Amino acid sequence: MATSSIEIVTLEPQPALAVRGDITPEEMPAFFGRAFTGVPGAAAAAGVELVGPPFGLYPSMPGEAVHDLLLPGGEVAQVLHTGPYDTLGETYAALEAWMREQGLAPAGPPWESYLSDPEAEPDPQQWRTLVCWPVGGHGPGPTG
Numbered sequence: 001m002a003t004s005s006i007e008i009v010t011l012e013p014q015p016a017l018a019v020r021g022d023i024t025p026e027e028m029p030a031f032f033g034r035a036f037t038g039v040p041g042a043a044a045a046a047g048v049e050l051v052g053p054p055f056g057l058y059p060s061m062p063g064e065a066v067h068d069l070l071l072p073g074g075e076v077a078q079v080l081h082t083g084p085y086d087t088l089g090e091t092y093a094a095l096e097a098w099m100r101e102q103g104l105a106p107a108g109p110p111w112e113s114y115l116s117d118p119e120a121e122p123d124p125q126q127w128r129t130l131v132c133w134p135v136g137g138h139g140p141g142p143t144g
Helices: 025-046 087-101
Strands: 007-011 015-019 056-057 066-071 074-082 104-106 113-115 128-138
Touching: 015 025, 015 056, 025 066, 056 066, 074 087, 087 104, 087 128
Parallel strands: none
Antiparallel strands: 007 074, 015 066, 056 113, 074 128, 104 128, 113 128
16 A cells, blocks of 8 residues: 655635445445446436546435535645555544544545556556545644
């Protein structure tokens, strides 16, 4: 697993289409398979052109249906994870530690943008996932 340097970036709000689901980690691959095929079909039916990579936003949401949403704008801590999805926990831990060291606090749920298509790139060591976590206010600094 490799990560890039963590940085703070300012994003514009991003209109998006998403599939909601209340799933366990073990159900994620099948859920993403359905979502990543369902969203393009819903977009085509609505006459909407998709731009940007697929993503996963992680609040707790029940149900499973395609709907529109707005990814938040503002400052986010952002890091590029390279490697299999099952090592993303290490990247999140590093990101949380970095935010604490910077005196930053999470300001909303994180999301992941999947820059690699596992069907086109079968080697999980090469998969690239951009992790974004909104930050705001200041949390406890390094001394707590």
